[in-house]
Amino acid sequence: MRRPILGGNWKMNKDLGQALAYASAFKEAVLGVDDADIVIFPPSVYIEKLSEAFKGSPVATGVQNLFWEEKGAFTGELSTSMVKSVGATYVLIGHSERRQYFSETNETVNKRLKAVLKAGLIPMLCVGERLEEREANETFSVIEKQLKEGLAGLSKDDAKKLTVAYEPVWAIGTGKTATPAIAQEVHGHIRGLLNSLFGKEIGESIRLAYGGSVTQENIDNLMAEKDIDGALVGGASLDPVSFERIVRFRRK
Ligand code: 13P
Numbered sequence: 001m002r003r004p005i006l007g008g009n010w011k012m013n014k015d016l017g018q019a020l021a022y023a024s025a026f027k028e029a030v031l032g033v034d035d036a037d038i039v040i041f042p043p044s045v046y047i048e049k050l051s052e053a054f055k056g057s058p059v060a061t062g063v064q065n066l067f068w069e070e071k072g073a074f075t076g077e078l079s080t081s082m083v084k085s086v087g088a089t090y091v092l093i094g095h096s097e098r099r100q101y102f103s104e105t106n107e108t109v110n111k112r113l114k115a116v117l118k119a120g121l122i123p124m125l126c127v128g129e130r131l132e133e134r135e136a137n138e139t140f141s142v143i144e145k146q147l148k149e150g151l152a153g154l155s156k157d158d159a160k161k162l163t164v165a166y167e168p169v170w171a172i173g174t175g176k177t178a179t180p181a182i183a184q185e186v187h188g189h190i191r192g193l194l195n196s197l198f199g200k201e202i203g204e205s206i207r208l209a210y211g212g213s214v215t216q217e218n219i220d221n222l223m224a225e226k227d228i229d230g231a232l233v234g235g236a237s238l239d240p241v242s243f244e245r246i247v248r249f250r251r252k
Helices: 016-030 044-053 080-085 096-101 106-118 131-135 139-150 156-160 180-198 200-205 219-223 240-247
Strands: 005-009 037-041 059-063 090-093 122-127 163-166 207-211 230-233
Touching: 005 090, 005 207, 005 240, 016 037, 016 044, 016 059, 016 240, 037 090, 044 059, 080 106, 090 106, 106 122, 106 139, 122 139, 131 139, 139 180, 156 180, 156 200, 163 180, 180 200, 180 207, 180 219, 219 230, 230 240
Parallel strands: 005 037, 005 230, 037 059, 059 090, 090 122, 122 163, 163 207, 207 230
Antiparallel strands: none
C-alpha cells in the first residue's frame, strides 16, 4: 500500500500576510488527517515562518527549487542545507515551468536530485509532455527520456525516497485535466519504467502523483486509479478550503 501524498504548489503567489492567514486556517482544517502526507510548497522566503506555523499539524513544507552546490559564489541561489535549516523537508525538482522558463534540463534535474538525496531531503521529481509532443504521439518517449536521464546514477536506496509527479504541460493551469484514464495510462507506463530501472519491489513502492488542473471536483476519481497515489496541485491549493477537500479526498 502506498501512502497518498498531496502537495500544494503555490508557485509565485501570496504575500507574507496571506501565507500566514492560510497557514492558520489550513492547519486547523487538516488537524487529525493521518492517512496521507500533506506538503505545502510556498515561495522559499516563507518557509521558516510556515514551518513554524504548521508545527504540531500533519503539514510539511517544501521548496519549489534549489541549487545543487553547497555554498559559494552563486548569486540568487539557495542550497540544500539552507532550506533544511529553515524547516523544509521536501523539494520539487524539474517542474515544467522551471524547464520552460529557467533552462532546466534533464541533466540539471539529475544534479539537483542527487544533491537533495545527499542532504536527506525528499525529492518530488516532475515529468510531463507538452501538447505538441502528445499530439505527435511522443508522450511515452518524452517521459522515458526525462526519467532515464533525470534518475541516472541513482541507487536503489535513493529510488525508495523518490516521489514522481506526472504533470502533462497541456493540463497545467488550463482547466484541462487529464481524464483519470489518460493519467492512469501514463502512470502505468512510469511504473513499468521504474520497475525496470530499480526492480519491481522498489518500483511498486514509489509514489506517483498527478498534477494539472486538479480540483476538489476531480480529485476523487483521479485518486481511484491504481497507479495514482497523490496529486500536485497548483491553483486549487491556493484556497485552504479547496485544498482541504482535496487532502480529504474520498476513497472509492
Ligand atoms: P494547476 O493545478 O494550477 O494546473 O498547476 C499544476 C502544477 O503545476 C502543480 O505543480
